[in-house]
Amino acid sequence: MAKKQIKKSYHHGHLRDALINAALKLIEKKGVKGLTLREIAKHAKVSHSAPYRHFKDKADLLTAVAVEGFETLVKETHKRFETVSGDPLSRFRESGLAYIDFAIAHPSHFRVMFGLGENRQQTPPALKKASGESFRILLDSIMACQEKTYIKAGDPMELALCAWSIVHGFATLYIEGYIKKYDYEGNQRLKEMITDNLYLGLHIKP
Amino acid sequence: MAKKQIKKSYHHGHLRDALINAALKLIEKKGVKGLTLREIAKHAKVSHSAPYRHFKDKADLLTAVAVEGFETLVKETHKRFETVSGDPLSRFRESGLAYIDFAIAHPSHFRVMFGLGENRQQTPPALKKASGESFRILLDSIMACQEKTYIKAGDPMELALCAWSIVHGFATLYIEGYIKKYDYEGNQRLKEMITDNLYLGLHIKP
């Protein structure tokens, strides 16, 4: 509720969040490549050097944006769980579809979430945590499915990795333009086919 | 064979290729992000503006690098086909493993091959063609498998997309550091598990 302050003071008050939001807006509009620290600062109505009081450098800001992405992905996935039966298999399936839909809805944001690697020595802890929580959803639903023998036995970690791979691969190929021949309904079908093929691979009973 | 010329002339002779090679070397060493047009030119012993006689801009050069990547991927896949039985199922499997191994062996190059999308209006024709030839391998082996009823019936295009998705997703997640807990042998196992899970999804007979 400390949001509607009249901005008159020298200090901004919520600059860190404002910068992340500005970055998000600019990313959606102009993509990651054209994203500039100075333009972000300008949008937050602050000088070009101000961001350095809140972020070590540009990559650090982008890491925060990526974290934000994983967090909203988790939120949206949970929201979609409520629109579907409590059956663990339905949840498993829904988590994959939510992942793909998120990527398609926010391609640039999605790229930031995964396009930071770039010879990085190691993943920043905040990012590791956020992405881990997203992965956790997949892992949990797989284990729940295993308990009901919907999914074959085996290291759930590895099975989850397989599941993640297929939805991530599809999402990536889609937003990079390698899957285009199908209109929206066609893609809807494709998405389902992907999860179905995966299920066949992990299923016990058809 | 026109390669061993004494370089003394004002004109370079093979500058286009030289630039692509220089870019490849620099990409392997310093990653995509740190890649600079001026440094590429310097490595090719040419002024910072010379590349513009052969490429429209930096993105155009990177597109050429991406094309080169798909071409060598195709070559390496064919090479590996010779190390394996002529059975279409073995070839199908080998094409997936070759894809993953290529990405792991040349992560930066792989990123260039897929990291250009970035709100691109449409894929450049040369890139579309090169990537299409790579996809063609997958498509052909799937159709060959279908003829022998190794793989279930259905639009081979969609099945190939599923196969591509899973290996591409795994490769991407691996090089971005999201799959790290396993040493090399472990990953070998994982790679095989991925293709195996995929096969179970596409198989007719176990």
Add this chain to the structure above:
DNA sequence: AAAATAATGTTGACACCGGCAACATTATTT
């Protein structure tokens, strides 16, 4: 063969970018 033209490479400039240091202003602690 000479001249005209095209292709290819160089130099120098421009605006912009990320990042840093030095300084200004405001919050917080002592």
Add this chain to the structure above:
DNA sequence: AAATAATGTTGCCGGTGTCAACATTATTTT
């Protein structure tokens, strides 16, 4: 009230992509 920390600004630096103007060489035309 004074000292200190936090936060924001200004000005600068080297480096980058790109372009225009110019230089040199290759190719085509006459």
